[in-house]
Amino acid sequence: xxxxxxxxxxTILLGIVILALGVFFGLLYLGIxxxxxxxxxxxxxxxxxxxxxxxxKLLMKESIIPDDAISWLFKFAPVLCLMGAAVLxxxxxxxxxxxxxxxxGDIIVVLYLLIIPALALVLAGFxxxxxxxxxxxxxxxxxxxxxxxxLVMSVVAIAWHTGHVTGASPFLFSTLAAFPIWGQVGPVGIxxxxxxxxxxxFIIPGELSKIPFDMAEAETELAGGVLxxxxxxxxxxxxxxxxxxxxxxxxxxxxxxxxxxLSPVIGxxxxxxxxxxxxxxxxxxxxxxxxxxxxxxxxxMARFKIDQASKIYFISSTLVGLLGLILLWIDLVI
Amino acid sequence: xxxxxxxxxxxxVCLVVFLVVIALIYLLRSRGEGGYKKGTEQTKAFLCGEExxxxxxxxxxxxxxxxxxxxxxxxxxxxxxxxxTGIVNDYVLWLTVITVIxxxxxxxx
Numbered sequence: 001x002x003x004x005x006x007x008x009x010x011t012i013l014l015g016i017v018i019l020a021l022g023v024f025f026g027l028l029y030l031g032i033x034x035x036x037x038x039x040x041x042x043x044x045x046x047x048x049x050x051x052x053x054x055x056x057k058l059l060m061k062e063s064i065i066p067d068d069a070i071s072w073l074f075k076f077a078p079v080l081c082l083m084g085a086a087v088l089x090x091x092x093x094x095x096x097x098x099x100x101x102x103x104x105g106d107i108i109v110v111l112y113l114l115i116i117p118a119l120a121l122v123l124a125g126f127x128x129x130x131x132x133x134x135x136x137x138x139x140x141x142x143x144x145x146x147x148x149x150x151l152v153m154s155v156v157a158i159a160w161h162t163g164h165v166t167g168a169s170p171f172l173f174s175t176l177a178a179f180p181i182w183g184q185v186g187p188v189g190i191x192x193x194x195x196x197x198x199x200x201x202f203i204i205p206g207e208l209s210k211i212p213f214d215m216a217e218a219e220t221e222l223a224g225g226v227l228x229x230x231x232x233x234x235x236x237x238x239x240x241x242x243x244x245x246x247x248x249x250x251x252x253x254x255x256x257x258x259x260x261x262l263s264p265v266i267g268x269x270x271x272x273x274x275x276x277x278x279x280x281x282x283x284x285x286x287x288x289x290x291x292x293x294x295x296x297x298x299x300x301m302a303r304f305k306i307d308q309a310s311k312i313y314f315i316s317s318t319l320v321g322l323l324g325l326i327l328l329w330i331d332l333v334i
Numbered sequence: 335x336x337x338x339x340x341x342x343x344x345x346x347v348c349l350v351v352f353l354v355v356i357a358l359i360y361l362l363r364s365r366g367e368g369g370y371k372k373g374t375e376q377t378k379a380f381l382c383g384e385e386x387x388x389x390x391x392x393x394x395x396x397x398x399x400x401x402x403x404x405x406x407x408x409x410x411x412x413x414x415x416x417x418x419t420g421i422v423n424d425y426v427l428w429l430t431v432i433t434v435i436x437x438x439x440x441x442x443x
Contacts, residue, residue, distance in 0.1 A: 012354070019358065059366035067377045068389045079359050086355050087348075101351065105343035130379035131392045138394045142402040171342075215402075228380055233366025237359065306402030314406060 014100055015090055022089040025283065026243030027051040032287070033295050040299035051243065055236050063232030068129035077124035078230070078237035084116025085241045088248035093173045096261045096278025106171040107159055110252060111152055114207070117245050118144045121209075121216065124238070125226035136225020139306050140209070140216035146313035147206045150321045154196040154203075157325040158256050161185070164332060177259035185331050192327025197257050199321045201293040204253070206313060208246050210294050212301040213309050250289045251282075258285050 031048035038045025065071055090101045091110050118140060125137025158181055163170025165184045181193050206213035217225040224230075227238055262281040263274035304312065370376065379386055386392070404411055417428075 015351070015354070016358070019355070061367060062370040062376075063366065063368055064370040064376055066379045068379065068392075079356060079363065082359050083352060083355050086359070087351055090351060101347060103344075104347040109343040109348070126393070128379065129389055129392055131381060131387070133379075134393050138399055139402065142400060145400070145403055146406070223380065223382070232370075233363050233368065236366060237363060240362075307405035310402045310406035314403070 011100065018089055018094060018100055019086050022086065022094070022244050022247050023240055025286075026240070026245075026247045027055065029246060029287070029290060030243045033290065033298075036291070036295050037299045040295070051239075055239060058231075058236035058239065059233050061232040063234050064229070066129055066229050069229065070127040070129075073123055073127035074229075075234060077120045077127060078234045078241065080123070081117045081120035082237045082241035082244065084113055084120060085245035085248060087116075088113045089244065089251075092248055092251045093177065093255045093259070094247075094251055094282065095275075096263075096282045097275070098174055098177075102172065102174060106169075107155060107173065108171055111155060114151075114249070114252075115144070115148070117241055118207070120241075121226045121238075124230070125216075128226075128229040130229050132222045132224070132228045133226055136216045136218070136222050136228070139218075140226055142306055142310055143206055143209075143213060143216060143313070146310040147203045147317070150199050150313060150317035151203050151207075153318065153321040153325060154199045155252075155256065157196055157321070157328055158193070161189070161328045161332065173255045173259070176256060180259050181257060185328065186334070188327050188334065189331030192324040192331060193257070195320050195324030195327065197253075199317050199324065200253050200256070201289070202317055203313070204249055204289075204293040205297055206309070207249055208242060208294065211298045212304050214303055215306045215309055218303060246290065246294070247286065250286045250293075253289050253293075254282065254285045258289075 028048070028051075030051040031046070034050065035045045035048050065074055088110060091099050091105050091113065093099045093102075121140045122137045122144070125133040125140065128134070158176070159170040162168070162176055162179050162181060162184060166175065166179045168175040168179065182190065185193055205211070209217050215225075217227060222228065227235065230238060260281075261274075261278040263269075263277045266277070268274045268277055379392070417424075
């Protein structure tokens, strides 16, 4: 009994540490993102620690609730959004270690949890009673509907192939870590896996409402869209949620496609140094995925219109994902 | 975990985690400033200085709710919507045609 309570206590403590690290690195990467994109566009940009200052400043500001808003929903939506993003962190492998709740849910649960922050944004927009926010919420919903199918297809394709080849539980991140996709496929399968990776890289900015898929916020057009009426601590929660979701989302891509650790390669056997090396290596991988899918895209492209984004996700990305899936299947057959 | 072959989750753990995380978030939220000036200009929804329409008029109409999605799939939806005439005779005709095709298919297979 004492042992079980001790184990539960350690798990809760680890969970809180993971959440704290998720928030810290989420905001840190947001700062790096803003700095690098600014440099790419020939601007100086804010200091890397700016997101931390933003959050502390927002916590000091008034949290205004519009007169005609649905007050309880308006206040609960940011909590729900951050909750969805934070819980994700506990179900995905981070810092080269297995997910804390690996035994309590698999990749399918992660796919469902991914929907919560987006739905919370939709609720926030519709509860705001602002014309800008309702248009933003409508766009967020359409974007969500458009990228869900290719997202699920890509993830399930990788899991299905790995499960089929290895006979192990297909929807576990630990299975994908033990049998990385690149080691299970031939030349045809590699092309298929690359296509599925491209689809996921393309979905990341949509999930995070980043340019070119930031139609729901669209500062220059909707003045912030879904979040136009948010301020103070309620806006701070959305701000942190977005940063946490970025880390969780990229960690999913890393877990699916790059689940490698550095310590076995350079021959570090001791537990603590290996954990540190693998943790740093994970952060490097997260940065590289974020750099390609978020930063470069944001610096180089302009915002799509909502129907263009929907077409790109629901038709183009789905077709590319389907081609990737077919190539993986062909790889199994030949 | 070796016995698990397909998707699984533990809803009790998930629910407990939800509650614990929500508690932590409310703790963080409580650190922020909660007050604001009720009944002043700052509580009016922002619309670039334009006069706000009535509350009922501010929402996206139901037929526009999925606009971007319908627009993207226009080539699919246009003929599909056209086929839904609302005339019972047309639906019965569709049913008959589909039944005949299905019967022929099953007979051949």
